Amino acid sequence: MSNQYVDMGLSAPVNVTWEVTYECNLSCIHCLSDSGKKRPGELTTGQCRRVIDQMSANHVFQFSIGGGEPFVRRDFLDLMDYAHEKGILTCISTNGTLIDDDVATRLDHKLVYIQVSLEAASAAANDAIRGPGSFARAVKALECLKKRGVEVSINTVLTKYSFPELDALQGLADSLGAKFRVSRFRPSGRGKLAWSQLNVSKEQLLSFSDWLSDHRGVSTGDSFFSVSHEDRRGLGLNMCGACKLTCCVSPQGYVYPCAFLQEPEFKAGILPDDSLSSIWSESPVFESFRRLEIKSCETCMRFDFCHGGCPAIAYHTQKRLGVPDPGCLANCVQVKTPSLGAA
Amino acid sequence: MRSEVVYNLWDGVQVRREKFGLLFYDYRGPRLHFLPSRDLLAPEFFQGRRTAAELVEAIRSRKGLPQETASRLVTDILGMLREKGLIYEQSIC
Numbered sequence: 001m002s003n004q005y006v007d008m009g010l011s012a013p014v015n016v017t018w019e020v021t022y023e024c025n026l027s028c029i030h031c032l033s034d035s036g037k038k039r040p041g042e043l044t045t046g047q048c049r050r051v052i053d054q055m056s057a058n059h060v061f062q063f064s065i066g067g068g069e070p071f072v073r074r075d076f077l078d079l080m081d082y083a084h085e086k087g088i089l090t091c092i093s094t095n096g097t098l099i100d101d102d103v104a105t106r107l108d109h110k111l112v113y114i115q116v117s118l119e120a121a122s123a124a125a126n127d128a129i130r131g132p133g134s135f136a137r138a139v140k141a142l143e144c145l146k147k148r149g150v151e152v153s154i155n156t157v158l159t160k161y162s163f164p165e166l167d168a169l170q171g172l173a174d175s176l177g178a179k180f181r182v183s184r185f186r187p188s189g190r191g192k193l194a195w196s197q198l199n200v201s202k203e204q205l206l207s208f209s210d211w212l213s214d215h216r217g218v219s220t221g222d223s224f225f226s227v228s229h230e231d232r233r234g235l236g237l238n239m240c241g242a243c244k245l246t247c248c249v250s251p252q253g254y255v256y257p258c259a260f261l262q263e264p265e266f267k268a269g270i271l272p273d274d275s276l277s278s279i280w281s282e283s284p285v286f287e288s289f290r291r292l293e294i295k296s297c298e299t300c301m302r303f304d305f306c307h308g309g310c311p312a313i314a315y316h317t318q319k320r321l322g323v324p325d326p327g328c329l330a331n332c333v334q335v336k337t338p339s340l341g342a343a
Numbered sequence: 344m345r346s347e348v349v350y351n352l353w354d355g356v357q358v359r360r361e362k363f364g365l366l367f368y369d370y371r372g373p374r375l376h377f378l379p380s381r382d383l384l385a386p387e388f389f390q391g392r393r394t395a396a397e398l399v400e401a402i403r404s405r406k407g408l409p410q411e412t413a414s415r416l417v418t419d420i421l422g423m424l425r426e427k428g429l430i431y432e433q434s435i436c
Contacts, residue, residue, distance in 0.1 A: 005363045011359070014366070014374075014375065089370050
């Protein structure tokens with residue numbers, strides 16, 4: 001990643017995370033957006049189309065679509081068709097429960113990529129987190145999608161419970177012809193309540209870092225640059241991309257630095273009424289976020305790998321920005337071998 | 344560089360203008376490619392409507408560069424983009 005060019009300031013986001021609804025038919029205990037019921041003020045079909053128009057006009061390349069469960073929106077497939085007409089790649093995160101052969105047929109498009117969430121490779125372990133029956137329906141969705149040739153991956157959030165399942169999940173992905181992606185657990189939404197119960201220990205994070213090096217085909221959605229070894233350098237970002245490469249649009253159209261910082265103080269504007277271009281280039285929230293420096297990390301030998309890590313995790317765990325991500329590799333190594341930290 | 348060819352983006356590749364030059368996005372990954380070409384090239388060049396020879400001539404006259412220098416610049420840039428698998432050439436003969 002050429003930070004030099006990113007630091008010059010891009011004209012628009014490269015990728016926009018768009019949570020299209022809060023409504024969800026599951027109630028996962030670690031949901032980042034506390035989804036469940038549809039909420040007042042969610043964007044209408046017409047407003048969504050205007051959001052897509054703005055993204056297209058600003059040459060945004062990709063939507064990372066999430067929620068809630070996107071497929072509960074009756075207009076969702078039509079909205080995706082509209083985004084594809086504009087040439088925008090849509091990477092859709094879903095629980096898979098609403099995808100059958102008919103839906104998979106509609107999704108058979110070169111600009112579609114689907115991530116189906118699973119927390120474990122067995123129904124018992126997965127359903128304890130995601131709800132009864134969710135494993136079987138997610139696997140069925142993956143099978144339907146693969147039958148149609150749609151690019152798919154299994155997406156797993158790294159927690160104490162999914163950590164021992166990683167090899168089995170990789171095996172499941174291989175058997176279904178899917179890629180495997182691991183995302184970082186963040187203490188936002190219901191994740192705030194489940195943080196102490198589910199967050200991996202530093203020893204697990206350290207082991208995971210080694211596991212990632214042995215599984216270079218596993219993607220991390222730029223979640224784990226804070227713990228990646230040298231050999232994964234070049235596979236993704238080495239810094240937080242919020243307000244530099246990406247931003248997030250909530251179901252009600254509010255624009256935030258990222259999906260994990262949907263707090264009132266980070267509200268930068270509202271779409272489609274405001275202009276994306278103005279928000280991106282003039283919002284004080286975004287300008288301040290771009291100037292964020294994690295001073296205490298700058299002398300760390302791993303600074304070039306992570307630039308202080310994930311500000312959202314630092315914010316949620318320490319209630320302020322500008323402080324180090326507590327889940328960084330240097331920190332984990334110090335915990336495991338205190339003498340290294342003292343040297 | 345063959346002058347009687349035009350250049351197109353491969354399927355899955357998009358490009359937009361930035362301050363530093365051009366930003367390419369490749370859906371097939373790795374996704375981002377930064378081309379620090381300043382104002383030498385416009386994204387529209389990769390729509391296959393102008394030949395490389397026309398581009399060389401435009402750069403030569405706009406920048407006041409010798410023909411050889413402009414030609415080398417264009418050859419290097421297009422060669423690099425082809426090597427990365429972002430563009431392909433198409434004969435117009």
